[in-house]
Amino acid sequence: MQIADVQDEIDHELITKAQIASKIHEVAARVSKDYQGRDLLLVAVLKGAVNTISAFSQALSIPVQMDFMSLSSYGSGTESSGTIAIRQDLSCDVRGRHILIVEDIVDSGRTLAWLVEELKRRGAASVEIFALLEKPSRREVDVDVRYRGYEIPDEFVVGFGLDYDERFRNLDSIAVLKPEVYQGE
Ligand code: PRP
Secondary structure: OOHHHHHHHEEEEEEOHHHHHHHHHHHHHHHHHHOOOOOEEEEEEEOOOHHHHHHHHHHOOOOEEEEEEEEEEEOOOOOOOOEEEEEEOOOOOOOOOEEEEEEEEEOOOHHHHHHHHHHHHOOOOEEEEEEEEEOHHHOOOOOOOOEEEEEOOOOOEEEOOEOEOOEOOOOOOEEEEOHHHHOOO
16 A cells, blocks of 8 residues: 555655665664574564564565564553553564564564563574664663664654554555544544
């Protein structure tokens, strides 16, 4: 789906399809070099990271394994509280594995901070992070993002995995939603 298909609800495009592809390929080249000869496991948190891990894994030049987790953070509305529950766990044992977490966005940082600790607790050999987007102004918890994509302002963004009320995840670029779409709920 493209911006033109939902133009009534979109304020403006923030990151184009070409920019997303370019950044993902740039990071994939670095990761392919850094993990050359090592056994790498990509871990994505459902559902937002699905588009990113799909494009990213295909852009790598090394073989990897992929696994998925579904987490829920209990809080009020869109704010995450830091209390994380596992809705669906990984299907593999991470002991001794080199892991790269692939995320669509780091907001408060609470999800990733929890996940990094959890994977280390389970015995992962190393845990690094690739985040396509970061909202630095919203960061509450310090998270060491090794591979960074784009920094974005604190606006309501959708597309390339990011949703509003489960919509817009299949938009092929990243865009700012018109306030009237989410206001007045
Ligand atoms: C989003 C995103 C991250 C998390 C980041 O997921 O995919 O996992 O929030 O927020 P944080 O840095 O404040 O913890 P969300 O909970 O919206 O679920 P989704 O991926 O299914 O859309």
